[in-house]
Amino acid sequence: MKKWYDEEYEFVIEVTGFLNSDKTEHYCRNGEEIGDKYVCTYGCPVNKDGQGICSKCMMIMFPVMESVRSGGDLMNIGGDSPYTKDIVCPDGCVMFRLTARPLGNENFHKGGFWGKE
Numbered sequence: 001m002k003k004w005y006d007e008e009y010e011f012v013i014e015v016t017g018f019l020n021s022d023k024t025e026h027y028c029r030n031g032e033e034i035g036d037k038y039v040c041t042y043g044c045p046v047n048k049d050g051q052g053i054c055s056k057c058m059m060i061m062f063p064v065m066e067s068v069r070s071g072g073d074l075m076n077i078g079g080d081s082p083y084t085k086d087i088v089c090p091d092g093c094v095m096f097r098l099t100a101r102p103l104g105n106e107n108f109h110k111g112g113f114w115g116k117e
């Protein structure tokens with residue numbers, strides 16, 4: 001893989017708790033534990049051991065990440081600050097806290113990185 005565009009935002013996703021149990025057995029097959037931390041820019045989030053976040057929760061997280069990339073304010077969709085939002089995996093057990101951080105790089109589309117050679 002050759003990442004050629006310096007992304008505008010970094011995301012840190014931390015496991016903060018469980019809704020329906022004190023563990024993920026029989027709820028989420030990915031086995032997240034409280035305190036697990038996943039980091040990404042545009043690729044899917046991985047932890048320090050290179051393990052990927054539960055893929056099912058990406059259905060929820062991708063649109064939230066896109067709203068940040070579009071210049072949005074997460075408070076408008078229930079976040080507690082413009083760049084933080086709590087999210088529950090569709091399995092209904094693992095609770096995540098997503099934090100976005102602007103990296104100061106140029107926007108992918110407005111900067112002309114898309115579709116230009």
Ligand SMILES: [Zn+2]
Nearest residue numbers: 028054089091
């Ligand atoms: Zn899950």
